[in-house]
Amino acid sequence: MTAKTFREPLSRERVLAAAVSLVDSEGIKALTMRRLASELGVEAMSLYFYVAGKEELLDGVISTVLDEIVETSTQQTDWRAHLREQFLAARQVMLRHPWAPGLLTTRRTIPGGVYAYFDRIVGTLLRAGFSHHLAHRAIHAFGSMPFGFAQEVFSPAAAGGSLEPDDAEADLAAMAEALPNLTAMVAHEMHGATDPTLGWCDSQVEFEFTLDLLLDGLERYRAASTSDNIAG
Amino acid sequence: MTAKTFREPLSRERVLAAAVSLVDSEGIKALTMRRLASELGVEAMSLYFYVAGKEELLDGVISTVLDEIVETSTQQTDWRAHLREQFLAARQVMLRHPWAPGLLTTRRTIPGGVYAYFDRIVGTLLRAGFSHHLAHRAIHAFGSMPFGFAQEVFSPAAAGGSLEPDDAEADLAAMAEALPNLTAMVAHEMHGATDPTLGWCDSQVEFEFTLDLLLDGLERYRAASTSDNIAG
DNA sequence: GTAAGGCACCTTACGTTGTAAGGCCGACAC
DNA sequence: GTGTCGGCCTTACAACGTAAGGTGCCTTAC
Numbered sequence: 001m002t003a004k005t006f007r008e009p010l011s012r013e014r015v016l017a018a019a020v021s022l023v024d025s026e027g028i029k030a031l032t033m034r035r036l037a038s039e040l041g042v043e044a045m046s047l048y049f050y051v052a053g054k055e056e057l058l059d060g061v062i063s064t065v066l067d068e069i070v071e072t073s074t075q076q077t078d079w080r081a082h083l084r085e086q087f088l089a090a091r092q093v094m095l096r097h098p099w100a101p102g103l104l105t106t107r108r109t110i111p112g113g114v115y116a117y118f119d120r121i122v123g124t125l126l127r128a129g130f131s132h133h134l135a136h137r138a139i140h141a142f143g144s145m146p147f148g149f150a151q152e153v154f155s156p157a158a159a160g161g162s163l164e165p166d167d168a169e170a171d172l173a174a175m176a177e178a179l180p181n182l183t184a185m186v187a188h189e190m191h192g193a194t195d196p197t198l199g200w201c202d203s204q205v206e207f208e209f210t211l212d213l214l215l216d217g218l219e220r221y222r223a224a225s226t227s228d229n230i231a232g
Numbered sequence: 233m234t235a236k237t238f239r240e241p242l243s244r245e246r247v248l249a250a251a252v253s254l255v256d257s258e259g260i261k262a263l264t265m266r267r268l269a270s271e272l273g274v275e276a277m278s279l280y281f282y283v284a285g286k287e288e289l290l291d292g293v294i295s296t297v298l299d300e301i302v303e304t305s306t307q308q309t310d311w312r313a314h315l316r317e318q319f320l321a322a323r324q325v326m327l328r329h330p331w332a333p334g335l336l337t338t339r340r341t342i343p344g345g346v347y348a349y350f351d352r353i354v355g356t357l358l359r360a361g362f363s364h365h366l367a368h369r370a371i372h373a374f375g376s377m378p379f380g381f382a383q384e385v386f387s388p389a390a391a392g393g394s395l396e397p398d399d400a401e402a403d404l405a406a407m408a409e410a411l412p413n414l415t416a417m418v419a420h421e422m423h424g425a426t427d428p429t430l431g432w433c434d435s436q437v438e439f440e441f442t443l444d445l446l447l448d449g450l451e452r453y454r455a456a457s458t459s460d461n462i463a464g
Numbered sequence: 465g466t467a468a469g470g471c472a473c474c475t476t477a478c479g480t481t482g483t484a485a486g487g488c489c490g491a492c493a494c
Numbered sequence: 495g496t497g498t499c500g501g502c503c504t505t506a507c508a509a510c511g512t513a514a515g516g517t518g519c520c521t522t523a524c
Contacts, residue, residue, distance in 0.1 A: 009501080010501080010502090032480080032481065032482085033481080033482065033483080034480085034481080034482090042502070042503090043502070043503050043504080044482085044483085044503095045483075045484095045502080045503065045504080046501075046502050046503070048483075048484095049500085049501065049502075053482075053483075054481095054482060054483090101337065102337050102338050105333065105334050105337045105338075106334050106337075106338060115407075115411055115414060116410065116411065118414060119410075119411040119412070119413045119414040120413075122413035122414050122417050123412075123413040126413055126416075126417075131420075132416060132417045132419075132420035132421060133420065133421060135413075135417055136417055136421050136433070136438075137438060137441050137442075140435070140438035140439075140441065140442055141438075141441065141442040141445055143375060143376070143442065144375070144376075175347075178348065178351075179347055179348065179351040180351070180355075181351045181352075181354035181355040181358055181367075182347060182350060182351040182354050184358075184364060185354050185358075185364045185367055185368055187364075188363075188364035188365065189364060189365060189368050201368070203372070206368075206369060206372035206373075207372075209369050209372065209373065210369075210372055210373040210375065213373055213445075213446060213449040213450070214445060214446075214449075216449065217445040217446075217448065217449045218445070241472075242472080242473090264509080264510065264511085265510080265511065265512080266509085266510080266511090274472095274473070274474090275473070275474055275475080276474095276511085276512085277473080277474070277475085277512075277513095278472070278473050278474070280512075280513095281471085281472065281473075285511075285512075286510095286511060286512090
């Protein structure tokens with residue numbers, strides 16, 4: 001029978017999916033051609049039939065993750081609610097793949113699908129009455145918000161490392177002296193935390209705060225430009 | 233004579249400085265232990281006398297760049313003007329080392345000096361009347377602004393790559409069809425550009441726009457909290 | 465003087481990586 | 495049967511980070 005030796009034929013999709021789940025479970029450093037191949041029950045060089053090389057593999061991995069964002073849809077009609085939901089969904093995707101932001105920022109080519117994704121966002125803005133000019137600025141203002149990782153620049157755990165900040169908290173008293181403002185802030189925040197189990201910093205809340213700060217600020221510009229009829 | 237064979241002794245500073253200038257001139261991929269060593273007229277293993285390994289070398293490179301930011305000072309007294317100047321200076325540093333943002337986001341340990349840097353920022357906010365809570369939010373809201381690379385998530389040239397977006401502009405007509413909003417936006421922006429030589433997108437202007445959007449939004453919260461006396 | 469010790473650097477070697485070059489084999493065409 | 499070709503494998507190589515240990519020179523002690 002062929003059943004014994006039968007093997008599901010490879011495909012670009014299978015390779016990329018395997019890569020994503022490998023990185024999810026063992027970190028970005030585990031993603032080597034040999035390792036990925038063995039994960040698929042295949043030799044390393046066989047992968048080159050489906051991806052041009054390691055770089056293209058990484059681009060593909062990113063695109064696969066981005067597709068997860070694009071697939072999310074929203075029923076919201078108000079532009080702010082729409083983008084808010086969109087960006088929060090993006091954040092959820094990135095929380096599922098904490099390594100993705102770091103990988104994305106190191107890509108030297110813009111992975112396919114990014115343009116289409118941004119086109120949709122610009123479309124939302126234009127339909128809401130944004131001028132092209134203000135839409136452009138809005139895209140910049142959002143920064144990495146569309147990808148859901150605006151203020152998580154430092155998230156060592158996400159990159160697969162430990163959370164220990166370089167011996168910084170070895171001597172807490174010394175830290176309080178060297179960093180009076182920071183320690184005071186943390187102390188106040190811990191004390192005032194509504195849910196102590198969340199720790200002193202709920203990054204979901206912070207994400208939404210920043211998001212609303214930007215959306216509200218842009219709304220002010222939009223309202224002003226449409227009433228002045230400066231819209232481009 | 234010793235003059236002929238004399239060689240300036242190595243030091244951690246010299247190694248890191250050489251690493252920075254090597255990456256500046258040839259990109260992050262050129263930074264290998266062997267290459268860096270040869271740049272210093274030395275063998276690869278000799279570097280291990282000054283840095284524990286490649287990872288620690290990269291941490292050191294980042295810290296060296298961050299030091300450039302910390303060294304900048306400002307005379308501004310208004311909190312907004314102060315932070316604005318601070319962040320704009322950070323941006324200038326990052327423009328000198330376009331590879332730094334990408335490297336920074338991949339670090340798994342928080343390089344030394346980052347805490348001190350943020351402590352100063354928090355101090356500025358507290359002195360301006362920010363509550364600890366709002367100061368905390370402000371830090372999050374700024375995202376990567378303190379490092380000067382908020383909206384430059386995609387800057388392929390910065391990573392040492394080419395600017396070609398993956399064959400995307402191979403067929404401009406097809407692109408216009410697939411990405412109507414984006415192409416319309418670019419078209420409008422190019423037409424309305426005050427200085428055509430800058431291209432359609434002056435990222436310095438965009439950086440300042442976003443910065444002011446955040447600063448103005450936060451100022452509204454600050455003013456409200458101090459007048460309500462919720463501060464603290 | 466000379467011997468000891470150690471700093472600063474070098475030599476060699478190993479395992480791992482990405483990938484170029486080419487081989488093998490079953491499926492299908494004629 | 496013979497050819498063609500898609501799909502996967504074998505072999506090989508250069509470059510990487512770095513462990514282990516060696517070497518030469520300078521300082522210090524006596």
